[in-house]
Amino acid sequence: MSALTWNEALAVDQPHIDATHREFVQLLGGVEAALESALEGDTATLGRALDDFITHSEAHFAQEDAWMLRVGFGAGHCHGTEHAQVLELMHEVRRRLQAQGDVQVVRQLVPALAQWFPIHAGSLDAGLAEAMRARGFDPDTGQMLKPPEAD
Numbered sequence: 001m002s003a004l005t006w007n008e009a010l011a012v013d014q015p016h017i018d019a020t021h022r023e024f025v026q027l028l029g030g031v032e033a034a035l036e037s038a039l040e041g042d043t044a045t046l047g048r049a050l051d052d053f054i055t056h057s058e059a060h061f062a063q064e065d066a067w068m069l070r071v072g073f074g075a076g077h078c079h080g081t082e083h084a085q086v087l088e089l090m091h092e093v094r095r096r097l098q099a100q101g102d103v104q105v106v107r108q109l110v111p112a113l114a115q116w117f118p119i120h121a122g123s124l125d126a127g128l129a130e131a132m133r134a135r136g137f138d139p140d141t142g143q144m145l146k147p148p149e150a151d
C-alpha cells in the first residue's frame, strides 16, 4: 500500500495543477518503490527516483510560485515559503543519501510528504486555484480578465 495514492479529494479543479499533483503522487510512489531495491543495497536506483521527484518538485513549485505572482499574491506569501522549505528538506535528504548512503532519511521523508501533501494541496494550492478562477486567469494563454493591477 502506497503512502499516498491519488484520489479525487486531492483535486483542486484546476487541470494543470491537478495533472502536476498526479505526477507528484506518482513520483513519490516511485521513491517509495525504490526503497525496496535499497534494501538489497541498490541505492543508485533510489537516488535516481529521488532525483526525478526533486526535478518534478522544483518545476511544480516554481510554476505555482509564478502563477501566485501573476494573480497578486506577494513574493513573501506563506505558500512560496512552504515550497522553499520542502525543497530544502528534499535536497538535504538527497545530500545525505549521496554522502552517507543514508536510506533511513528517505524512508522518513516519504510518509512525511505523504502527510504534508494533502494538507498543502487542500489549503494553499486550492487557494491558488480559486484565485486563478476568480481572476479569470488562463495559464495556457496568460490572459487574465481581472488582473490584480486593476484592483
Ligand SMILES: [Fe+2]
Residues within 6 Å of the ligand: 017, 021, 060, 064, 121, 125
Ligand atoms: Fe502543488
Ligand SMILES: [Fe+2]
Residues within 6 Å of the ligand: 061, 064, 079, 083, 120, 124, 125
Ligand atoms: Fe503549492
